[in-house]
Amino acid sequence: MPHSLVLNLLPQSPIPPQYLTGRHLHALFLTLVSSVDTTLGDRLHDSTADKAFTLSPLQINSPLLKGGKGGSKLQYSHQQPIPAGTPCWWRISLLDDTLFAKLTQLWLNLNPNRPWHLGPADLYITSIQGTPQSIQPWANASTYAQLYEEASDVYDGLRLRNCSINLSFSTPTAFRQGQYDSTLPTRESVFNSLLSRWNKYSGIEFNHIAIESIFPSFVNIHTEILADSRSKFIGIVGEVNYKILGEIQPIQIKQINALADFALYSGVGRKTTMGMGMMRRMYSP
Numbered sequence: 001m002p003h004s005l006v007l008n009l010l011p012q013s014p015i016p017p018q019y020l021t022g023r024h025l026h027a028l029f030l031t032l033v034s035s036v037d038t039t040l041g042d043r044l045h046d047s048t049a050d051k052a053f054t055l056s057p058l059q060i061n062s063p064l065l066k067g068g069k070g071g072s073k074l075q076y077s078h079q080q081p082i083p084a085g086t087p088c089w090w091r092i093s094l095l096d097d098t099l100f101a102k103l104t105q106l107w108l109n110l111n112p113n114r115p116w117h118l119g120p121a122d123l124y125i126t127s128i129q130g131t132p133q134s135i136q137p138w139a140n141a142s143t144y145a146q147l148y149e150e151a152s153d154v155y156d157g158l159r160l161r162n163c164s165i166n167l168s169f170s171t172p173t174a175f176r177q178g179q180y181d182s183t184l185p186t187r188e189s190v191f192n193s194l195l196s197r198w199n200k201y202s203g204i205e206f207n208h209i210a211i212e213s214i215f216p217s218f219v220n221i222h223t224e225i226l227a228d229s230r231s232k233f234i235g236i237v238g239e240v241n242y243k244i245l246g247e248i249q250p251i252q253i254k255q256i257n258a259l260a261d262f263a264l265y266s267g268v269g270r271k272t273t274m275g276m277g278m279m280r281r282m283y284s285p
Contacts, residue, residue: 001097002147002201002265005107006129006139009058009088012115012122014081019119021228022274025055028118029092029273036106040099052099052201054267056091056138057171057275058082058118073237076171076275077226084121091138091278093265095201137280140264144202147261153254163244163253164217165260171278172224172235175269183223183236187214190240193268194259202262209259210244210252217243235269235276 034041044051057076082088094100107128115122129139142150167190174181175189182189191211199205221238244253260281267277 001100001141001143002093002095002262003100003130004091004093004138004140004265006136007090007092007125008127008129009090010124010126011082011084011086011088011118012124013084013120015058015118015121015123016081017078018228019121020058020078020082022055022057022271022276023228023230024118025058025090026274028116029053029055031116032106033103037102040102051273052095054093054095054265054272054278055275056278058088058090060086060088074170074278076224082121087126088123089136093267095197095265138264144198144204148202148204148254148258151254151258151261153250153257165214165242165244165256166239166282167242167260167263167279168239168282169221169235169237169277169279171276172226172233172237173267173269173277173279174233174235174271181234181270183234185216185219185221185236185240187211187216187242190242190268191256191259194263194266197266198259198262206255206259209255210248213244213246213248213252214242214256215245217241233271233276239282 030041030045033044044053057074058078059075060082094103110125110128112124112126115124117123129136130141132140169185173185174183175185175193176182177189188211191209191214195206195209218239218241221236221240223234223236226233226235244256264280266272268279269277271277
């Protein structure tokens with residue numbers, strides 16, 4: 001069962017920008033895990049395989065929470081320290097029940113007076129959101145069965161809604177192709193990334209999806225470069241609309257729609273455990 005949890009944080013001292021990178025937030029997550037299960041924390045730290053969680057960059061004053069249109073672009077780079085006392089939020093998604101169950105004690109026994117450390121700064125976790133909120137669409141939870149059952153498979157009057165998939169790439173996204181990265185969000189890169197994670201964690205395996213019936217029809221993207229003292233990452237942000245076209249079976253429409261809805265939890269592409277590749281489906285009113 002995938003969960004998308006939003007942790008509301010309050011720093012007690014300024015957070016320098018060099019400690020707001022994906023690498024440091026990844027270390028903070030492993031510290032949270034190790035606080036309830038040291039063995040699991042060590043295993044996640046040592047694993048090089050696809051991991052059953054994703055993280056967001058630390059967010060402050062996001063346009064999403066100010067009523068900005070869709071909030072498609074999140075803050076993924078900080079040039080200045082985050083001042084003490086600035087309310088922040090941080091999204092953690094968990095893709096399997098085993099990991100969520102291991103962390104249940106952390107959520108249930110949350111101590112708002114216990115500081116967590118991000119570089120030299122102390123942070124308090126003031127609350128955790130795990131269900132949809134009108135001002136916080138990154139919080140949600142659903143079983144894989146629900147995601148599949150609620151995905152549409154019809155070609156009736158709702159065709160435009162169900163056969164048009166608007167995906168918002170909210171943090172820089174890139175895909176591994178051989179030895180190198182590609183920033184182009186082709187249908188193969190996006191939907192095969194979603195398919196791989198769906199098949200690994202859902203227990204509802206899709207043997208084949210109709211990728212040949214998915215066509216990008218609107219693209220509004222640009223590249224962003226993130227660099228720190230250790231590495232440089234180039235990825236795209238923006239929106240892409242994909243349409244399902246041609247002769248296609250209802251079950252194939254359903255599978256594609258399920259993967260698009262799953263994107264909220266799984267993200268796509270590289271470095272999703274360090275804040276990259278965050279994506280969600282946007283529905284028109």
